[in-house]
Amino acid sequence: MGGELVAESRAGHGSVFTLSLPFVEATPPLKDTRPQRRAAALPPLAILVVEDNPVALALALELLRVLGYKAQGAPSGPEALAHLERKAYDLVLMDVQMPVMDGLTLTRTIRQRRFAHGGKPTIVALTANVLADDRRACLDAGMDAFLGKPLRLEVLRAYLAGLRTEAPARRAPRPPSRPVALDEHVRADLERHVDASGRSLLSRYAPRIVEDLRKLIAAIEVAVNTNVAETVLGLAHQAKGHAKLVGATETVLACERLERAARTGNEESVRRPWPACRRALVRLIASLEPLAPARRSSDPG
Numbered sequence: 001m002g003g004e005l006v007a008e009s010r011a012g013h014g015s016v017f018t019l020s021l022p023f024v025e026a027t028p029p030l031k032d033t034r035p036q037r038r039a040a041a042l043p044p045l046a047i048l049v050v051e052d053n054p055v056a057l058a059l060a061l062e063l064l065r066v067l068g069y070k071a072q073g074a075p076s077g078p079e080a081l082a083h084l085e086r087k088a089y090d091l092v093l094m095d096v097q098m099p100v101m102d103g104l105t106l107t108r109t110i111r112q113r114r115f116a117h118g119g120k121p122t123i124v125a126l127t128a129n130v131l132a133d134d135r136r137a138c139l140d141a142g143m144d145a146f147l148g149k150p151l152r153l154e155v156l157r158a159y160l161a162g163l164r165t166e167a168p169a170r171r172a173p174r175p176p177s178r179p180v181a182l183d184e185h186v187r188a189d190l191e192r193h194v195d196a197s198g199r200s201l202l203s204r205y206a207p208r209i210v211e212d213l214r215k216l217i218a219a220i221e222v223a224v225n226t227n228v229a230e231t232v233l234g235l236a237h238q239a240k241g242h243a244k245l246v247g248a249t250e251t252v253l254a255c256e257r258l259e260r261a262a263r264t265g266n267e268e269s270v271r272r273p274w275p276a277c278r279r280a281l282v283r284l285i286a287s288l289e290p291l292a293p294a295r296r297s298s299d300p301g
Contacts, residue, residue, distance in 0.1 A: 041161045045090040047071040050080040051126065052098045052108065056149070060093060060126070065151050067160065077101025077109075084110065088119030091163075093147070096127045096138065103127075104141040111142040124159070124222075126151060139215040145222040155226050162225040182287060183247025202246070206291040209242050213285050216242075217278060220258075225272045232270055233262035239281055246288065254280035 009015040047064060049071050051057040057073050058232050064071040070088075074080040077100060080092070092110070095108040096103035107123050125146035147159060191200040216239045223231040240255035254277040261269040 001190055021195075041165050042067060042069075042157070044162070045069065045163070047086065047091045047093065048074060048080060048083055048089045048121070049090060050074045050077065050094040050098070050103070052076060052095060056095070056151075060151055063151060063156055066153065067157055076104040077103075078121070080106060080114075081109065081186050084115060084119070084121070088115070088117040089121045090119075092121045092123045093126055094123055094126050094143070095149075096134075103143075104137060107138075107141045121161075139219060144215070144218040146219070147222065147226075151191075158225040158227075159222055181248075181250065183249060186247025203291050205245070206288045208289050209246065210285050213239065213242055213281055217281050220274065224270055227267045227270070227293070229262045229265045229267075229270050232274075233259055236262060236277070239277075243284060246284075248280075248284045248287070251280040251284045 004018075004020045005105045005135045007015060008018075047069055049057060049060045049064070051060060051073070052075055054075065061071050061073050071093075072083055072087075074083055078097060080094075083089070084092075094106065098106075101109075109177060110121070110123065122145075123143045125143045126149050127134065127138065127146055128149040131261060133291075135146055145159070147155060187202065191202050216235055218233045220232060220239070223229075223235060236255050236258040238254055240259065243249075243251035243255060254273070257273040258270075258277045261273050264270075
């Protein structure tokens with residue numbers, strides 16, 4: 001190395017060792033001039049987390065803190081309702097299996113209650129159950145989507161990034177969607193058959209179809225953002241079935257394109273057709289809403 005080691009000793013005083021090494025002044029590291037990928041901006045949201053397990057609750061709050069959110073925690077259904085009475089939350093992340101009041105019961109209560117502030121939060125189930133029937137129960141109770149447990153940072157980030165940049169509680173009204181055309185022959189058949197009260201099959205079933213399509217749109221949005229192609233395939237097939245029932249050919253074709261993309265299992269292939277499919281589903285809802293009076297207890301479903 002070109003250095004030198006010198007030892008000096010004196011009786012009664014000890015030894016002194018001197019080490020000399022030549023060092024070359026280092027050059028500063030080169031700056032990385034490559035463009036950096038920026039994380040997608042997350043929307044501003046007031047978030048409530050409902051979870052009876054204290055460790056799981058602390059973890060969810062910490063993940064949200066890492067993403068830039070100061071969320072509120074609630075360890076039970078009654079405490080969650082108390083928070084919702086006091087403040088309008090944009091998003092509620094909710095455990096399904098809880099004592100006292102489970103997530104399904106709490107969701108139904110929230111959907112039925114009119115809060116003084118007028119807020120209607122988006123409700124997302126946190127569940128380890130992956131069976132289709134369990135997920136369907138969440139949607140039927142009034143939840144908008146579901147995320148798997150244990151909650152993962154990237155999955156949570158993807159879902160939040162998929163939400164609109166304006167918080168739901170403060171969102172401005174959107175212009176009405178252009179209705180999609182329904183096949184004249186299919187529509188005529190559905191309107192030809194009437195019950196004792198004079199209501200046609202179309203007017204009786206349209207409310208349920210509209211309700212299901214809204215839930216399917218929310219569920220597909222989550223599945224697309226979390227790259228679960230198998231789930232996208234199943235949900236797109238359900239949406240296509242509703243579109244076929246009322247003769248919405250344009251929507252059927254859009255759902256079929258999403259199905260084909262989901263069968264590939266490729267992330268980008270699944271993402272590409274979803275915006276057009278979502279627009280087609282929203283337009284189908286716009287076509288059916290005028291035919292869908294408020295549901296009564298005697299309505300199907």
